[in-house]
Amino acid sequence: MSAASAVAPRKQFRWRGLRVPYIAPWSAERTLPGEIVRRVGVSGTGIGYADELSHLDRRRGILWTRQSLARGKGTPDLPGMHPLRQRQAVTHMLCQVCGISTFGADFERWGERHLYVARAQQGWPIGEGEHTVMAPVCLPCATESVDAYPHLRKGWTAALVSYAQPWGVAGITLHQQTLEPLPLPEKGLHRVPNGDPAExxxxxMREVTTLHRVTPVALSDLVAAA
Structure with a gap:
């Protein structure tokens, strides 16, 4: 992605007075049909779409769910994630709310670190080496989000992170014989590390990273310093 496209403003949408996160799916963005078949590839036997287009349906050799693009149409699912936009935000370090690159003035001022905000898990802070499907967020969007979005008002935590390392994906794993979905874990999706045969x-449906050199912070302190 070019430097110009990284900072290019993206259209912002509001719903009931709230700014809709860039990664949030809309009701008009439907999961697209695709017949799943067994395929034999370079890395072995696995699954694929019967009408597969490898340059669109796969990334790093992994099959991705198909979901239409209709951002701004219908009703948004504020805490949800559109597979493609989540992957774009995580891969290119885009703010999950406004969709702009988080390599900016704050990134430099924070010692080349990115800000992450997440729902608090029983009050626990974001930890070193934590696995996450979350993308970073810019400071203005972070301060707006924790006050505006119901799923964050219930509790949230923030941290500055030096780097996010690709770990794997989260999605639906199928039985190798029946091609039926395996029972989902408590967290909702199967998490599969890079290189695992289950890939x-x-x-x-989600890109997963691990966060490193994590420093918990208070948003109020970042705002004051800015």
């Missing part, structure tokens, strides 16, 4: 049997 070949998984329909990815």
């Amino acid at each position: 070949r049997w998984t329909i990815a």
Whole structure:
């Protein structure tokens, strides 16, 4: 992605007075049909779409779910994630709310670190090496989000992170014989690390990273310093 496209403003949408996150899916963005078949590839036997287009349906050899693009149409799912936009935000370090690159003035001022905000898990802070499907967020969007979005008003935590390392994907893993979905874990999606044989049997829906050199912070302190 070019430097110009990284900072290019993206159209912002509001719903009931709230700014809709860039990664949030809209009701008009439907999961697209695709017949799942067994395929034999370079890395072994796995799954694929019967009408597969490898340059669109796969990333790093992993099959991804198909979901239409209709951002701004219908009703948004504020805490949800559109597979493609989540992957774009995580891969290119885009703010999950406004969609702009988080490599900016704050990134430099924070010692080349990105800000992450997440729902608090029983009050626990974001930890070193934590696995996450969250993308970073810019400071203005972070301060707006924690006051505006119901799923964050219940509790949130913030941290500055030096780097996010690709770990794997989260999605639906299918039984190798029946091609039926395996029972989902408590967290909702199967998480499969890079290089695991289960990659070949998984329909990815989220990019997963691990966070490193994590420093918990208070947003009020970042705002005051800015």
